[in-house]
Amino acid sequence: MRPAAHDREGHLVRTLFELDDDVALAPGAWWLRGFARAMAGTLLAEIDQLAAAAPFRHMTTPGGKLMSAAMTSAGALGWVSDRAGYRYSPVDPRSGAPWPPMPDPFALLAGRAAERAGYAAFVPDSCLVNLYEQGARMGVHQDRDERDLSHPIVSVSLGASARFTFGPARGATGGLAVELSHGDVVVWGGASRLYFHAVTRVRDDAPRRLNLTLRRAG
Ligand code: MD3
Ligand code: FE
Secondary structure, eight states: OEEOEEOTTSBEEOOGGGTTSOEEEETTEEEETTTTGGGHHHHHHHHHHHHHHSOOBOOBOTTSOBOSSEEEEESSOEEEEETTEEEEESBOTTTSSBOOOOOHHHHHHHHHHHHHTTOTTOOOSEEEEEEEETTOOEEEEOOOOSSOTTSOEEEEEEESOEEEEEESSSSSTTOEEEEEOTTOEEEEOGGGTTOEEEEEEEOSSSSEEEEEEEEOOO
């Protein structure tokens, strides 16, 4: 493992030496490039099954706007948004039924990735699945709806690559940008757990992008 190098715009520079390495993105945050690539087929098949039971839908923000990424969830708790706010719910508001159970490969991957990043015994109870069609993005925000912020978050990117920005402040100050590709995993914890982050563009190297965000919410 080696620390990341950055250019003058703050973008991460890949060197020949880094191609096979995990990259430290921020305090407590590790970019495990390609960590999920060998499991991608299994993960995508699980997402298809999940979406058959709890279809992807565009949720409404508290401000009344439709989010451009479509979402669904698995596990004991699912993240939801509507006019009343952001929260975790044990049921899919669309059906009133519990979310589909957390697929074993999701929990296994999350535990392994967290361990590799230095977080032992991570057991997620929520997996938010974000679907980005061409042109979809996600505005700058923090993940702070979880009960205990000492647990890390594991993010898995599948399909089209995307430009991801993050930093300690809402603006660009101290921020970085990286390109997340198919099979990449990022683990966020410790001092970076409350970092601001956004998905600013999705590339057209695949028809769509899927992101799994594995959290301990309850
Ligand atoms: C940095 N999703 O669902 S995952 C989200 O690619 C979300 O769909 C993005 O942000 C996506 O909330 C990014 C990467 C991520 C997740 C949690 C973080 C980055 C984070 C928490 C703290 C800092
Ligand atoms: Fe987020």
